[in-house]
Amino acid sequence: MSIAIYIIVMAAVTYVIRMIPFTFFNKKIKSRFIRSFLKYIPYAVLSAMTIPAIFYSTGDIITAAVGTIVAVALAFFNCPLIVVALAASLAAYITNLIL
Template identity: 60%
Template sequence: MSIVAYIAVMAVTTYLIRVIPFAAVRGKIKSRFINSVLYYIPYAVLSAMTFPAIFFATGSVVTSSVGTVIALLMAYFDLPLIVVALSSSAGAFITALIMGLI
């Protein structure tokens, strides 16, 4: 099958998944229950995506864990996103250097 067909099918599927709820839901949802679920979902999704994946991200549980602890500490003290992200990576990199993994 042609690569263009694959890419088109892939793109259309992904687009429809995103756009249908976005375009179709117009009015405000009144249900307190549904609104509560929608309020909690972003936090739940991000949390489920981060854990446990973050512990395997670098390919080494040890360096990933060091990066994770750094990210948790820096986020706890309200540092900006990019600072948290880069420090976490730097911590993992330095740990790999110290351990002689590199």
């Protein structure tokens, strides 16, 4: 089968999944439960995607753990996103050099 067809199907399905709720939900949701649920969803998604995957993100659990600790500490003190992200990476890199 042509690769182009696969690519078109992939892209179309992914787009429609994103587009339908984003485009056609323009009323404010009244239900207190659903509004609370939608407020919590981003934090729940990010947390579930980060833990425990972050500990495998550098290929070495020790360098990843050091990077994680640095990220949590800097985030705790409200450092900007880019600072937290790159400092975590730098910490993992340096730890790898030391080990």
